[in-house]
Amino acid sequence: xxxxxxxxxxxxxxxxxxxxxxxxxxxxxxxxxxxxxxxxxxxxxxxxxxxxxxxxxxxxxxxxxxxxxxxxxxxxxxxxxxxxxxxxxxxxxxxxxxxxxxxxxxxxxxxxxxxxxxxxxxxxxxxxxxxxxxxxxxxxxxxxxxxxxxxxxxxxxxxxxxxxxxxxxxxxxxxxxxxxxxxxxxxxxxxxxxxxxxxxxxxxxxxxxxxxxxxxxxxxxxxxxxxxxxxxxxxxxxxxxxxxxxxxxxxxxxxxxxxxxxxxxxxxxxxxxxxxxxxxxxxxxxxxxxxxxxxxxxxxxxxxxxxxxxxxxxxxxxxxxxxxxxxxxxxxxxxxxxxxxxxx
Amino acid sequence: xxxxxxxxxxxxxxxxxxxxxxxxxxxxxxxxxxxxxxxxxxxxxxxxxxxxxxxxxxxxxxxxxxxxxxxxxxxxxxxxxxxxxxxxxxxxxxxxxxxxxxxxxxxxxxxxxxxxxxxxxxxxxxxxxxxxxxxxxxxxxxxxxxxxxxxxxxxxxxxxxxxxxxxxxxxxxxxxxxxxxxxxxxxxxxxxxxxxxxxxxxxxxxxxxxxxx
Numbered sequence: 001x002x003x004x005x006x007x008x009x010x011x012x013x014x015x016x017x018x019x020x021x022x023x024x025x026x027x028x029x030x031x032x033x034x035x036x037x038x039x040x041x042x043x044x045x046x047x048x049x050x051x052x053x054x055x056x057x058x059x060x061x062x063x064x065x066x067x068x069x070x071x072x073x074x075x076x077x078x079x080x081x082x083x084x085x086x087x088x089x090x091x092x093x094x095x096x097x098x099x100x101x102x103x104x105x106x107x108x109x110x111x112x113x114x115x116x117x118x119x120x121x122x123x124x125x126x127x128x129x130x131x132x133x134x135x136x137x138x139x140x141x142x143x144x145x146x147x148x149x150x151x152x153x154x155x156x157x158x159x160x161x162x163x164x165x166x167x168x169x170x171x172x173x174x175x176x177x178x179x180x181x182x183x184x185x186x187x188x189x190x191x192x193x194x195x196x197x198x199x200x201x202x203x204x205x206x207x208x209x210x211x212x213x214x215x216x217x218x219x220x221x222x223x224x225x226x227x228x229x230x231x232x233x234x235x236x237x238x239x240x241x242x243x244x245x246x247x248x249x250x251x252x253x254x255x256x257x258x259x260x261x262x263x264x265x266x267x268x269x270x271x272x273x274x275x276x277x278x279x280x281x282x283x284x285x286x287x288x289x290x291x292x293x294x295x296x297x298x299x300x301x302x303x304x305x306x307x308x309x310x311x312x313x314x315x316x317x318x319x320x321x322x323x324x325x326x327x328x329x330x331x332x333x334x335x336x337x338x339x340x341x342x343x344x
Numbered sequence: 345x346x347x348x349x350x351x352x353x354x355x356x357x358x359x360x361x362x363x364x365x366x367x368x369x370x371x372x373x374x375x376x377x378x379x380x381x382x383x384x385x386x387x388x389x390x391x392x393x394x395x396x397x398x399x400x401x402x403x404x405x406x407x408x409x410x411x412x413x414x415x416x417x418x419x420x421x422x423x424x425x426x427x428x429x430x431x432x433x434x435x436x437x438x439x440x441x442x443x444x445x446x447x448x449x450x451x452x453x454x455x456x457x458x459x460x461x462x463x464x465x466x467x468x469x470x471x472x473x474x475x476x477x478x479x480x481x482x483x484x485x486x487x488x489x490x491x492x493x494x495x496x497x498x499x500x501x502x503x504x505x506x507x508x509x510x511x512x513x514x515x516x517x518x519x520x521x522x523x524x525x526x527x528x529x530x531x532x533x534x535x536x537x538x539x540x541x542x543x544x545x546x547x548x549x550x551x552x553x554x555x556x557x
Contacts, residue, residue, distance in 0.1 A: 278513055
C-alpha cells in the first residue's frame, strides 16, 4: 500500500508541476528594427496579457530554437512578422492567433493613419469581453491539477485494493478459507471482516493522498467534505465488490496478478482518470466508460470539488456506484461460493 | 554454450507460465486498443470536434434595449428625426446581430450551432441540462451604453458576457476564440469608422502579413 501511495504522490507531483506553469512566454527578436521600435511592438503585443512576449537577441533566439530550449519565437520587422516554431506545441495556435490579430490591427490602423493624416485615429475598446464559467473552479490550472490529483488517487487506490485482494484467493487455495467457513464464525462475519479491511485500506489511501498532495502542491480542494466522502466511499465499495467479482472469475493468484493491472489500468483509461473524458469522441469508448466505476467516481469527485455540488445532487453517481457494487458483489460472492461447495 | 542453455531454459519457463504469457500478450494489446480508440483522433491529427450549441438571447431583448435608448435620447432632448436616425443606426450596429451572422456562417456550421433563448435564465437552465456549451448575452444597459458611447460620444463601458459551462473545455475555447476575434475586429472597425466619420472603407479581406515556419 505504501508503495502505491508513494507512486500516486510521485505521479501527481510530476504531472501537476509539469502543467503548473501555463503562462506562454514567447521570445521576440528583430534584425532591422531599433530597440525603441522593437519595444513599441512589445508594448502592443503584451497589451492584453494572455501571452508574454520578451525581447531577445536574434542569434540567441535562433540558437534557443535549435537547442529546443524554446518552441516558438517571433521575428518582427517593420512590415511583416514571422512566427518560427521549432516543433508544434499546443500553444502555437493561441500565439499565432494573438500575433496575427495584433498585426492585422496595427497594419490596418497604420494604413488608415496614412490615408487620413489629419485625424487622430486611436483604437478604442467599445466592447469588453467578460468570460465567466458556471463551474466555480479557480482557473484552468487548478482545474487540471485537481483532475490529475483525483484521477491518480482513485487509480492507485483501485490498484492497491484489487492487488491486496490477492490474499483472499491465496487463502482459498491454501485451504484457510475453508477452515474459516467451518469455524464458528458466520459467513457474513468472514466476508464483512475481510471486505471491511480492504475498504478501510482504500479509505486510508484516499485520505492520505488527498491530504499530502493538497499540502504539497497547494491545490485547493474546497470544503465540500460530505459530497467528497460520499463519492469516495461509494467508489471504494464498488471497487471492493469488483475485486470479489475478479476473485470469483479468476482461478489462481498468479492470473489475478495479471488481471489486476489490465483491469485497473484499462478502467482508468476508459473512465477518464488519465485524461479528461471530454477529449474522447469515440461513442463506443464513451459507452464503455459509463460501465466502469472509475468514470462515475472521477465525475462525482470533480463535480464535488469544482462545483461545490451538495451531496444531495450527487445521488446519481453515488447511486450508480452503489448499484455497481451490489451487482459485482452479488455475482462475485455467488461465483466464490461455487468452488467452495464443490470442495465440501 | 552454457549461456544458450540458460536462455533456452528461461524461454521454456516463460512458455510454461500462462500468467506471464497472458500479461505479455494481452496487457499491451488491450491498453493500446483503448488508447488508440479514445485518444487516436487527438494523437493522429484527425481531431473531430462534436458540434456544440451556443445560446443567444432573443431579439426581444434588443427591442427592450432600443426602447431604453429611446428614453435616454428623449431625456437628452434630441429632436424626433435625430432620434429616428440614431435608433435605426443603433439597430444596424448591434454587435450581437453581427456576431450571430458570424457564428451562423457556413464555415462554422460543422462546429457550432446557434440556439435562441428568451432570457438569460432559460439559457442558464439549458446550459445546466448540457444542451448548450455556453451563451452570449449583453448584461443590462450594456448595449445601451455601447450605443451611447458610439453615437452620442459618451464614455460608458459596454460588456459582452461570454458564459461557458466549463472553462478550458474545447467548446469553450472555440467559442471564446471566435468571439474575441470578432469583438476585436468590431472594436477596430468601429474606432476607424468613428474617427474618420465613415470615410474609410471597410477592409473586407484582411489577411495577416506573416507566416508560420
